[in-house]
Amino acid sequence: MTWQALVATWGETERRLLPYQADGLVVKVDDFGLQERLGAVGKDPRWAVAFKYPAEEAVTRLLDIKVNVGRTGTLNPYAVLEPVQVAASR
Numbered sequence: 001m002t003w004q005a006l007v008a009t010w011g012e013t014e015r016r017l018l019p020y021q022a023d024g025l026v027v028k029v030d031d032f033g034l035q036e037r038l039g040a041v042g043k044d045p046r047w048a049v050a051f052k053y054p055a056e057e058a059v060t061r062l063l064d065i066k067v068n069v070g071r072t073g074t075l076n077p078y079a080v081l082e083p084v085q086v087a088a089s090r
Contacts, residue, residue, distance in 0.1 A: 024052040058084040
């Protein structure tokens with residue numbers, strides 16, 4: 001299994017089992033000698049790479065559209081949406 005496949009598989013299975021929310025994964029080389037040889041570009045190490053998983057999405061209903069009067073007198077519409085549960089939001 002390639003490391004790319006491992007990252008993708010972990011994102012779909014293992015991260016759901018964590019007792020906290022994780023939106024990404026950082027893969028690091030754990031050999032300090034190899035880290036030294038790989039070095040860094042600017043402040044970014046070449047021996048670590050971060051991956052972000054797609055955000056969780058949910059469908060909701062538009063309940064109303066209301067208008068707010070801004071500080072300068074502009075009319076600003078805003079949506080009132082039905083609440084939905086996304087990740088660990090409350």
